[in-house]
Amino acid sequence: MTDQVKPQASVLANLDEVRAMIKRHKLNDSIFAIIGLVALMIGLLTLLTLFVDLVMDGYPRFNLDFMSEFPSRRAGSAGLLSAWVGSLLVLSVTFISAVPMGVGAGIYLEEYAPKNWFSDLIEINVTNLAGVPSIIYGLLALGLFVYILGLGQSIVTAGLTLGLLILPVVIVSTREAIRSIPVAIREAAYAVGATKWQVVSQHVVHYSFGGILTGVIIGMSRAIGETAPIITIGALTFIAFLPPSPVSAEPPYLNFDWLFSGFTVLPIQMFSWLSRPNPEFHINAAATGAIIIVVTLLMNGTAIWLRYNMRKKIKW
Amino acid sequence: MVTVTTPIKAESRNLNFFYNGGNHALKGITMPLYDKKITALIGPSGCGKSTYLRCFNRMHDLYPGNRYEGQIVMHPDNTNVLADGVDAIEVRMRISMVFQKPNPFPKSIYENVAYGLRVRGETNKRVLDDKVEEALKGAALWNEVKDRQQDLAFNLSGGQQQRLCIARALATDPEIMLFDEPTSALDPIATANIEELMSELRNKLTILVVTHNMQQAARISDYTAYMYLGDLIEYGDTDKIFTNPSRKETEDYITGKFG
DSSP states (O other): OOSOOOOOHHHHHHHHHHHHHHHHHHHHHHHHHHHHHHHHHHHHHHHHHHHHHHHHHHGGGOSHHHHHSOOOSSGGGOOSHHHHHHHHHHHHHHHHHHHHHHHHHHHIIIIISOOSHHHHHHHHHHHHHTTSOHHHHHHHHIIIIIIISOOOSSHHHHHHHHHHHHHHHHHHHHHHHHHTSOHHHHHHHHHTTOOHHHHIIIIIHHHTHHHHHHHHHHHHHHHHHOOHHHHHTTOOSOOOSOOOOSBOSSTTOBOOGGGGSOOOOHHHHHHHHHTSSOHHHHHHHHHHHHHHHHHHHHHHHHHHHHHHHHHHHOOO | OOOOOOOEEEEEEEEEEEOTTOOEEEEEEEEEEETTOEEEEEOSTTSSHHHHHHHHTTGGGGSTTOEEEEEEEETTTTEETTSTTSOHHHHHHHEEEEOSSOOOOSSBHHHHHHHHHHHTTOOOHHHHHHHHHHHHHHTTOHHHHGGGTTSBGGGSOHHHHHHHHHHHHHTTOOSEEEEESTTTTSOHHHHHHHHHHHHHHTTTSEEEEEOSOHHHHHHHOSEEEEEETTEEEEEEEHHHHHHSOSSHHHHHHHTTSOO
């Protein structure tokens, strides 16, 4: 190696400068990463502490009796039976009312509605509705379902109220899921002679099913913890009976009396226990809180799992 | 001298096209597509060749505000595919299309090919099986996929996916097949396969192909049309267009002086 390149002094000096600059920039990187991590930890640890606290407080009540007993004047023998059955029934009304309506509206807005100022207006309103405080829905329901339609302070009223509440969530997530289907796939389907309905039902909805389902589950997990609108419509807090069974052994096998039954739901039961002076009831409240959180986490976890799996299977 | 006249399968008559917003994308295009021949459309980007192609299966109907003027007449039945009374779906059942980027459905290989038949109401499993096999053979894909027809189409390579799209377009026995730059997303070997396939398809149907690649047009087509800014500058035998074009603009484009 005879003619090695002779480094110029100016280049060397420059190199040092460049290295110093890179070091500064890397420092900025690390600083931001640390700030982000701290922010994340504050959020995460707070939630975790809350959850652990609830579990520790409610620990004595984690047994089957707690699930199979009605509320009682004695804290030790009070249970969640009427509350979880109520929640289940209310949520099924919510599901049955909000999902077809929300998914249908989402599909219509995205695929069929002409794009003009009116559809823009609807879009803005739907998005805004998702941010309306839930108690407002409660007031609306009190006026509309309870007084005008005369549905009473019943399961069907609560279910429809929560249905209204999650409707914007379902509509928005349906639209987003549909929008992620590439134009090329739609054109491919149209090009072989498919009608709009065939394209929508056999392709668009089919491929965006995971996304739509995710939105539905997230909406439902929001509904399960809602308290304010249910209190507003006048749910009872102490219920020592179950609604009439939806199925029976004799014909007509199905009956819908349960829809108009009084009810309570998990968060209201929790609220009611919490507002008692006797600290023994607070144990029950903590246990209920932990159960609500676990159910919500499970639902959200399912949504994430579904989304992940659908994404893995279909790559555009 | 005896001249064998090739029948015309379809022709555009004074075809004008306006995009939503008024952009006049096609200006009075009159041009034949000869039966069982390949017609290539060449020209620089934005010249309207894809727009022209997509008029044939009324793809522009999918987006509001687009407007056709003039006619595209199919023979021998003299149907004007652009007429108000003619349903776009009927047109697409007669004229199929292969797109620029392979766009199989996220379904199985079998279902991709069978889809066009299902849309036409075919439910008989034996008929479907036969037609799918025939189409896959026609698209020179059968040997590669015959043992894994239930596999997801996305697991195929890009070239295979494009041949699958050709099989999908072929399964319904179209009279005309439109190819919109079918090889621009493919490597040279896959491109050669597709070109060979197109030459074979010529025995069965009429082909209109848009291409950016002039060598490709010269290799595979019987007739070539050169378009520029929405005008049809020159149309003729491919040999003549590439060896002895009558218009200066065509020559400039073909020799690479322009475009």
